[in-house]
Amino acid sequence: MGVAISIENAVKRFGKDTIINGLSLDIKPGEFFTLLGPSGCGKTTLLRMIIGFNSIEGGEIKVDQKVINNIPTNKRNMGMVFQNYAIFPHMSVKDNVAFGLKNRKVPASQIEAQVDEILKIVKIDHLKNRMPAKLSGGQQQRVALARAIVIHPEVLLMDEPLSNLDAKLRVEMRNAIKRIQQQIGITTVYVTHDQEEALAVSDRIAVMNGGVIQQIDTPKNIYQRPANLFVSTFIGLSNILSGIALVKNGETSIQIQDYSVPMEHVSQDVKDGQNIKVSIRPEEFIINQADGDGIPATVKSSVFLGITTHYFVTLANGQEIEVIQNSDIWDIIPDGSNIRLAVQPQKINVYTEDGNRNLVVRRDQV
Numbered sequence: 001m002g003v004a005i006s007i008e009n010a011v012k013r014f015g016k017d018t019i020i021n022g023l024s025l026d027i028k029p030g031e032f033f034t035l036l037g038p039s040g041c042g043k044t045t046l047l048r049m050i051i052g053f054n055s056i057e058g059g060e061i062k063v064d065q066k067v068i069n070n071i072p073t074n075k076r077n078m079g080m081v082f083q084n085y086a087i088f089p090h091m092s093v094k095d096n097v098a099f100g101l102k103n104r105k106v107p108a109s110q111i112e113a114q115v116d117e118i119l120k121i122v123k124i125d126h127l128k129n130r131m132p133a134k135l136s137g138g139q140q141q142r143v144a145l146a147r148a149i150v151i152h153p154e155v156l157l158m159d160e161p162l163s164n165l166d167a168k169l170r171v172e173m174r175n176a177i178k179r180i181q182q183q184i185g186i187t188t189v190y191v192t193h194d195q196e197e198a199l200a201v202s203d204r205i206a207v208m209n210g211g212v213i214q215q216i217d218t219p220k221n222i223y224q225r226p227a228n229l230f231v232s233t234f235i236g237l238s239n240i241l242s243g244i245a246l247v248k249n250g251e252t253s254i255q256i257q258d259y260s261v262p263m264e265h266v267s268q269d270v271k272d273g274q275n276i277k278v279s280i281r282p283e284e285f286i287i288n289q290a291d292g293d294g295i296p297a298t299v300k301s302s303v304f305l306g307i308t309t310h311y312f313v314t315l316a317n318g319q320e321i322e323v324i325q326n327s328d329i330w331d332i333i334p335d336g337s338n339i340r341l342a343v344q345p346q347k348i349n350v351y352t353e354d355g356n357r358n359l360v361v362r363r364d365q366v
């Protein structure tokens with residue numbers, strides 16, 4: 001089911017600029033693999049290298065162990081869906097989808113059945129005689145998807161396919177894409193800069209920055225155990241605080257201002273007195289009264305958003321952080337209130353001072 005893709009030490013240069021310098025990753029057969037990162041980090045460049053629109057200046061790209069560096073795009077058996085759909089405006093839905101089959105010299109007697117089957121999978125079989133101008137954005141993207149998968153490619157590549165759709169349709173289409181990908185079991189490489197979309201659809205995500213992979217992991221681990229401070233702040237909201245590690249009698253704790261938290265699960269090589277950075281999601285704080293446990297803080301302002309209430313609080317050292325709580329029947333904590341912010345030890349991520357390494361030992365890595 002599906003093919004494996006292996007990228008080994010890939011290098012991409014445009015003239016004198018090196019955009020990707022020795023990037024490696026492995027994509028499993030049938031996997032929904034997403035490249036996620038800020039604008040300009042090289043996601044599209046890498047995707048275009050996989051399909052062969054971009055040359056590769058070093059390293060190898062393999063499909064099922066076979067090097068494909070010099071195989072032209074039309075021989076790679078890959079389908080691609082673009083942000084702007086790229087469907088033919090002068091052809092009906094069914095002719096758009098049939099196009100790739102005709103090109104591949106599939107006998108005319110089989111084309112209609114294959115087109116019908118795919119149009120059913122992407123749920124636009126009722127629109128088969130429509131012209132693209134009379135389709136909504138979501139329907140056009142379904143045509144583009146149908147056109148990419150009708151040729152039964154080994155790999156499906158998608159470059160920000162939902163960016164042109166409005167928010168509601170994006171959610172609907174991402175669910176459709178995920179369902180179709182699972183249904184046909186095709187190895188899929190997906191590019192987006194929308195974190196929520198990446199978390200929702202992917203089996204695994206590669207977070208990139210400046211042409212370099214920062215972390216490859218499941219959506220849950222990317223969110224809950226970011227490998228470094230870049231990932232921690234790029235994905236979701238994170239509060240970054242300075243602290244010190246304390247190691248006494250073999251027991252490690254971390255000290256954030258006057259709040260001390262025992263940490264059973266940090267790396268053995270943490271030294272007593274070592275400066276660290278901790279990252280805490282806004283929703284992980286527990287708000288205690290001023291005489292309770294936690295980091296002392298003062299509520300500066302709050303915003304009630306229905307399900308949650310966001311508090312903007314100032315710590316004793318002047319740092320401002322954000323705390324998100326489920327709204328409940330109790331009153332919103334008034335501005336100016338003194339509180340303490342506690343957190344469960346396992347909800348804290350602890351990093352080296354430079355932010356490059358997460359010192360938490362994950363249960364799945366022990």
Ligand SMILES: Nc1ncnc2c1ncn2[C@@H]1O[C@H](COP(=O)(O)OP(=O)(O)OP(=O)(O)O)[C@@H](O)[C@H]1O
Pocket residue numbers: 014019037038039040041042043044045046193
């Ligand atoms: N054909 C090209 N010639 C020269 N430089 C290029 C070319 N294509 C991309 N680049 C450069 O490579 C870098 C990565 O671009 P790329 O389009 O891969 O980023 P991206 O992560 O997909 O960003 P976005 O989310 O904005 O699409 C950018 O600095 C870009 O200017």
